[in-house]
Amino acid sequence: MTQLLTGKEPAQAIKDEVAERINALNKRVGLATVLVGDDPASEVYVRMKHKAAATVGMYTYDHHIPGDTPQDEVEDLVRGLNADPAVDGILVQLPLPDGLDPDAVIDLIEPGKDADGLHPHSLGLVVLERSGGAVPATPQGIMRMLDYYDIETEGKLAVIIGRSRLVGRPMGLLLNHKSANATVVFAHSRTRDLPAITRQADILIVAAGRPGLVTADGVKPGAVVVDVGINRVDEKLVGDVDFESISEVASAITPVPGGVGPMTIASLLLNTVVLAESRIAAGT
Amino acid sequence: MTQLLTGKEPAQAIKDEVAERINALNKRVGLATVLVGDDPASEVYVRMKHKAAATVGMYTYDHHIPGDTPQDEVEDLVRGLNADPAVDGILVQLPLPDGLDPDAVIDLIEPGKDADGLHPHSLGLVVLERSGGAVPATPQGIMRMLDYYDIETEGKLAVIIGRSRLVGRPMGLLLNHKSANATVVFAHSRTRDLPAITRQADILIVAAGRPGLVTADGVKPGAVVVDVGINRVDEKLVGDVDFESISEVASAITPVPGGVGPMTIASLLLNTVVLAESRIAAGT
Numbered sequence: 001m002t003q004l005l006t007g008k009e010p011a012q013a014i015k016d017e018v019a020e021r022i023n024a025l026n027k028r029v030g031l032a033t034v035l036v037g038d039d040p041a042s043e044v045y046v047r048m049k050h051k052a053a054a055t056v057g058m059y060t061y062d063h064h065i066p067g068d069t070p071q072d073e074v075e076d077l078v079r080g081l082n083a084d085p086a087v088d089g090i091l092v093q094l095p096l097p098d099g100l101d102p103d104a105v106i107d108l109i110e111p112g113k114d115a116d117g118l119h120p121h122s123l124g125l126v127v128l129e130r131s132g133g134a135v136p137a138t139p140q141g142i143m144r145m146l147d148y149y150d151i152e153t154e155g156k157l158a159v160i161i162g163r164s165r166l167v168g169r170p171m172g173l174l175l176n177h178k179s180a181n182a183t184v185v186f187a188h189s190r191t192r193d194l195p196a197i198t199r200q201a202d203i204l205i206v207a208a209g210r211p212g213l214v215t216a217d218g219v220k221p222g223a224v225v226v227d228v229g230i231n232r233v234d235e236k237l238v239g240d241v242d243f244e245s246i247s248e249v250a251s252a253i254t255p256v257p258g259g260v261g262p263m264t265i266a267s268l269l270l271n272t273v274v275l276a277e278s279r280i281a282a283g284t
Numbered sequence: 285m286t287q288l289l290t291g292k293e294p295a296q297a298i299k300d301e302v303a304e305r306i307n308a309l310n311k312r313v314g315l316a317t318v319l320v321g322d323d324p325a326s327e328v329y330v331r332m333k334h335k336a337a338a339t340v341g342m343y344t345y346d347h348h349i350p351g352d353t354p355q356d357e358v359e360d361l362v363r364g365l366n367a368d369p370a371v372d373g374i375l376v377q378l379p380l381p382d383g384l385d386p387d388a389v390i391d392l393i394e395p396g397k398d399a400d401g402l403h404p405h406s407l408g409l410v411v412l413e414r415s416g417g418a419v420p421a422t423p424q425g426i427m428r429m430l431d432y433y434d435i436e437t438e439g440k441l442a443v444i445i446g447r448s449r450l451v452g453r454p455m456g457l458l459l460n461h462k463s464a465n466a467t468v469v470f471a472h473s474r475t476r477d478l479p480a481i482t483r484q485a486d487i488l489i490v491a492a493g494r495p496g497l498v499t500a501d502g503v504k505p506g507a508v509v510v511d512v513g514i515n516r517v518d519e520k521l522v523g524d525v526d527f528e529s530i531s532e533v534a535s536a537i538t539p540v541p542g543g544v545g546p547m548t549i550a551s552l553l554l555n556t557v558v559l560a561e562s563r564i565a566a567g568t
């Protein structure tokens with residue numbers, strides 16, 4: 001029987017942990033969100049984040065500004081949030097409208113308040129295997145999910161398809177940490193004979209944004225398959241792997257939707273409380 | 285015939301480029317070194333760096349302070365160098381004496397002056413594939429060496445043994461960049477059946493600090509082998525791979541010494557001029 005790795009339960013476990021850690025802090029923990037413009041999908045995401053924060057007792061500060069806000073005003077908003085002692089985490093919802101420079105905005109976030117883990121400093125801490133900073137939410141969520149389902153990473157061969165800043169690259173680094181000890185393969189669109197590589201994987205993580213990229217003949221019997229893709233095909237949401245055929249081969253697989261998705265918001269909340277704890281520990 | 289990938293020529297090519305870029309800047313470029321204590325090896329390394337800087341027309345500022353200097357005084361020295369407009373790059377020679385916290389010292393370096401590329405911010409820029417920052421010197425030197433010898437990375441399988449902050453991790457990220465497009469495997473001491481992994485490598489980079497770790501039976505015929513190890517065995521310097529046997533199999537191999545070594549100091553000089561250029565471009 002193939003195990004279905006649903007995100008709901010491990011996401012709830014993270015949220016329970018966050019609620020406890022907030023309680024233990026004896027201080028309000030606040031997440032500020034910055035949404036520029038009226039992209040409907042972005043509005044939905046931000047609303048979901050606020051809702052999730054409320055369930056764990058986290059305060060949220062909603063900054064929704066017009067899509068034609070100039071770069072320097074967006075930057076001033078971020079500077080104000082950096083200086084605001086009520087704000088422990090800052091999340092700038094991406095993508096920003098055309099004409100705004102997202103790197104310049106993200107770079108301005110105080111690394112100690114970078115709730116999404118997208119600031120160069122946060123990613124550098126991941127390279128260095130140092131704690132206390134935010135970790136990109138999706139790969140962190142996947143690490144938590146593997147742990148929740150008792151999937152061993154030590155000595156395993158993990159193949160990651162996709163090398164995005166948000167998912168693929170930090171995912172590989174986390175699995176390469178001494179605390180995880182996997183042997184990690186970074187594969188991508190230019191990899192030669194991809195199925196020959198993926199067939200070696202004990203753990204296969206697919207984050208390429210291409211539906212049907214991996215089929216059963218690219219999966220080793222008994223492998224664990226984590227599908228990060230979310231693609232709309234014929235009005236249906238599907239991942240990057242062929243769920244039907246791979247379910248016959250893999251020992252465990254994440255569904256899409258309902259797999260990795262719920263982990264991401266829970267990880268954002270976890271980052272925010274970690275940053276709040278770090279600020280208290282540093283006395284700042 | 286196996287090609288010998290000596291470091292002298294590509295290192296000289298970098299130094300020539302640095303000298304030209306310094307000339308083009310029409311401004312003094314300065315590298316400050318901080319050496320704490322009297323470790324003889326560290327003294328030699330710092331002296332070599334000063335000597336190399338002089339050959340490219342770079343100014344150096346030598347700060348050699350006693351081994352019992354307290355943490356806060358080391359930190360004050362770094363703060364002073366951050367504020368000094370004559371200093372474009374700061375290098376803190378590692379290891380620091382026992383009792384000093386190297387992370388706290390490195391974290392204090394202004395990222396725009398982090399000549400060694402060890403600050404979290406610099407490493408984060410490597411994850412993000414963004415330019416303008418310093419790149420850890422040894423992996424950057426290896427990338428330059430591969431380029432110098434026209435060794436194609438696009439679509440190749442590159443296996444890296446070792447996951448240090450300074451070499452293995454950034455090495456894998458650089459080869460994974462879109463500008464290099466290799467498929468990258470991060471292997472290490474806990475990798476199961478290491479020879480089965482390394483035998484797949486088109487490019488094999490060994491940075492584990494264990495002499496004789498890789499022998500000919502772990503190398504694919506025609507592979508390129510880069511040996512980052514420097515180990516003292518029976519009064520001789522040897523790398524991590526068995527040079528004699530692998531020379532019969534590989535298409536190209538770096539000698540130890542005389543291979544990767546010379547690239548590292550050249551890369552440090554390159555970082556310093558890149559940082560100087562970035563500061564001028566930013567008008568700071």
